[in-house]
Amino acid sequence: xxxRLKPFIFLLCLVPFGxxxxxxxxxxxxxxxxxxITHFTGSWALIFLIGTxxxxxxxxxxxxxxxxxxxxxxxxxxxxxASAHFATYLVLDHFFDWQAIGKDIIKRPYVTAGFTAFVIxxxxxxxxxxGMIRRLGKRWQKLHRLIYVAALAGVIHFxxxxxxxxxxxxxxxLVLAVLLFYRILVNWRSGxxxxxxxxxxxxxxRIIPKNTPNLFPGTRPDED
Amino acid sequence: xxxxxxADIKSSEITPKELFLNRREFIASTAAATLTAGAAIWGxxxxxxxxRAYAGEKLPNVKKSSYSTDEKQNSFKDITxxxxxxxxxxxxxxxxxNAKYLTPxxxxxxxxxxxxxxxxxxxxxxxxxxxxxxxRIYRLRxxxxxSMVIPWVGFPLNALIKQVExxxxxxxxxxxxxxxxxxxxxxxxxxxxxVLDWPYTEGLRMDEAMHPLTILSVxxxxxxxxxxNGAPIRVVVPWKYGFKSIKSIVKVRxxxxxxxxxxxxxxxxxYGFYSNVNPEVDHPRWSQATERRIGEFLRRKTLxxxxxxxxxxxxxxxxxxxxxx
Numbered sequence: 001x002x003x004r005l006k007p008f009i010f011l012l013c014l015v016p017f018g019x020x021x022x023x024x025x026x027x028x029x030x031x032x033x034x035x036x037i038t039h040f041t042g043s044w045a046l047i048f049l050i051g052t053x054x055x056x057x058x059x060x061x062x063x064x065x066x067x068x069x070x071x072x073x074x075x076x077x078x079x080x081x082a083s084a085h086f087a088t089y090l091v092l093d094h095f096f097d098w099q100a101i102g103k104d105i106i107k108r109p110y111v112t113a114g115f116t117a118f119v120i121x122x123x124x125x126x127x128x129x130x131g132m133i134r135r136l137g138k139r140w141q142k143l144h145r146l147i148y149v150a151a152l153a154g155v156i157h158f159x160x161x162x163x164x165x166x167x168x169x170x171x172x173x174l175v176l177a178v179l180l181f182y183r184i185l186v187n188w189r190s191g192x193x194x195x196x197x198x199x200x201x202x203x204x205x206r207i208i209p210k211n212t213p214n215l216f217p218g219t220r221p222d223e224d
Numbered sequence: 225x226x227x228x229x230x231a232d233i234k235s236s237e238i239t240p241k242e243l244f245l246n247r248r249e250f251i252a253s254t255a256a257a258t259l260t261a262g263a264a265i266w267g268x269x270x271x272x273x274x275x276r277a278y279a280g281e282k283l284p285n286v287k288k289s290s291y292s293t294d295e296k297q298n299s300f301k302d303i304t305x306x307x308x309x310x311x312x313x314x315x316x317x318x319x320x321x322n323a324k325y326l327t328p329x330x331x332x333x334x335x336x337x338x339x340x341x342x343x344x345x346x347x348x349x350x351x352x353x354x355x356x357x358x359x360r361i362y363r364l365r366x367x368x369x370x371s372m373v374i375p376w377v378g379f380p381l382n383a384l385i386k387q388v389e390x391x392x393x394x395x396x397x398x399x400x401x402x403x404x405x406x407x408x409x410x411x412x413x414x415x416x417x418x419v420l421d422w423p424y425t426e427g428l429r430m431d432e433a434m435h436p437l438t439i440l441s442v443x444x445x446x447x448x449x450x451x452x453n454g455a456p457i458r459v460v461v462p463w464k465y466g467f468k469s470i471k472s473i474v475k476v477r478x479x480x481x482x483x484x485x486x487x488x489x490x491x492x493x494x495y496g497f498y499s500n501v502n503p504e505v506d507h508p509r510w511s512q513a514t515e516r517r518i519g520e521f522l523r524r525k526t527l528x529x530x531x532x533x534x535x536x537x538x539x540x541x542x543x544x545x546x547x548x549x
Contacts, residue, residue: 031301031302031316032370034521035370035516094523095522100513100514108511109509161509166416170416
């Protein structure tokens with residue numbers, strides 16, 4: 001099913017790029033086009049980062065395990081939009097003024113945060129191939145946990161650059177917090193069951209009423 | 225060899241003005257007729273959608289001024305669709321869209337009070353006749369590091385100041401924007417409370433306010449000011465960052481001590497009371513050394529006092545501008 005949907009989703013992920021290209025072509029980028037492109041690509045990079053991080057909770061909550069097959073694609077789209085965002089800054093905004101760019105990265109916390117997010121995503125994108133996954137084995141997962149840091153840095157980057165209206169960075173921050181908190185909760189729950197010595201704990205029946213949807217598969221002791 | 229001079233056409237003139245003025249007249253007259261008939265039934269609220277009634281009206285007898293720059297002006301569209309006017313929305317395009325809530329800006333009064341001998345409330349139409357209207361083509365440098373060249377229409381603020389005769393105690397002037405969340409929907413609190421402490425306030429030192437470059441603007445491109453640019457009357461101080469040039473004012477208060485100003489109250493380390501354009505004093509979060517002139521690709525160097533140093537540098541002689549940013 002996912003295999004058949006995937007090409008469509010791929011095209012869907014390209015829609016923002018297409019929209020941007022079309023707006024540029026029709027001269028519809030507004031009064032400050034460089035600003036527009038910067039914000040547009042930056043927002044989509046964040047959205048795709050969050051989308052990538054939503055895959056695992058999505059799988060667990062829906063039981064639709066095939067969703068995992070979308071994760072690499074979403075992650076690479078996040079990286080693509082982030083690259084476009086960085087390229088906009090480099091070329092359109094500062095036109096290779098390396099001195100100004102270097103100063104910006106060191107001196108301006110919001111640029112430092114954004115640059116950090118981008119640099120972190122680089123090795124993740126490079127090690128996203130099947131070959132690299134095989135070669136890195138267990139270390140692959142460890143390395144790719146860095147996406148949490150990248151997403152956090154991305155949201156902080158946005159939060160630090162707004163002048164007064166923090167609503168939009170706060171929205172991204174909230175969604176990211178929910179996604180990260182979910183993971184903490186799952187780990188904590190499975191941690192409890194794992195850490196108890198001896199036989200698995202069986203809570204008295206009925207504590208969890210029948211037909212309650214299982215939000216954390218694999219973690220409920222009376223499962224199966 | 226023949227070297228062709230680039231055509232010296234204002235961008236606003238490229239769109240045949242008559243064409244859309246005619247249309248506007250047609251719409252206005254149709255609207256007026258409909259409204260007169262409908263007013264009795266629909267009540268006074270219906271008068272509002274006449275909308276652009278005042279913006280877009282040609283201002284008579286506008287003199288040229290030697291204070292104007294001859295740099296290429298930004299188009300009417302640039303100036304009226306890319307605005308920071310948080311009371312009409314925080315995105316640059318919002319104020320143009322939400323301008324309808326503020327228009328028409330009649331009736332409108334400005335009360336002048338505080339340390340003056342002749343406190344008075346001026347009707348906007350009286351105020352506009354206080355002094356001959358001049359075109360002042362000024363550079364505008366936003367604190368966000370972009371800039372424009374704008375043909376304002378207005379008169380020196382000192383003309384108003386002289387009318388009301390400040391007392392010896394008047395050391396500063398505070399300006400206050402209209403407070404009316406119905407007409408300025410951005411003043412309604414959001415989930416994080418208010419973006420700024422409404423109403424928006426700004427202030428100038430007396431000598432800054434008296435300076436001939438400081439104007440009260442009532443127009444743009446020879447016409448009445450559109451709402452998104454601060455209709456019906458606003459301050460323009462070209463050597464300071466744009467946020468000092470407060471929009472849609474209803475109150476001018478002469479005071480003895482440095483008054484409260486909106487951005488300074490909200491973030492004092494980032495927005496000083498003076499906020500003179502200064503390439504050497506960065507905003508704590510970004511550089512002020514360069515700016516993007518709207519319509520240009522490469523950034524240009526920001527000039528001290530936005531290029532008005534010759535006229536205003538003397539106001540700040542002996543002051544540490546890093547401290548009084």
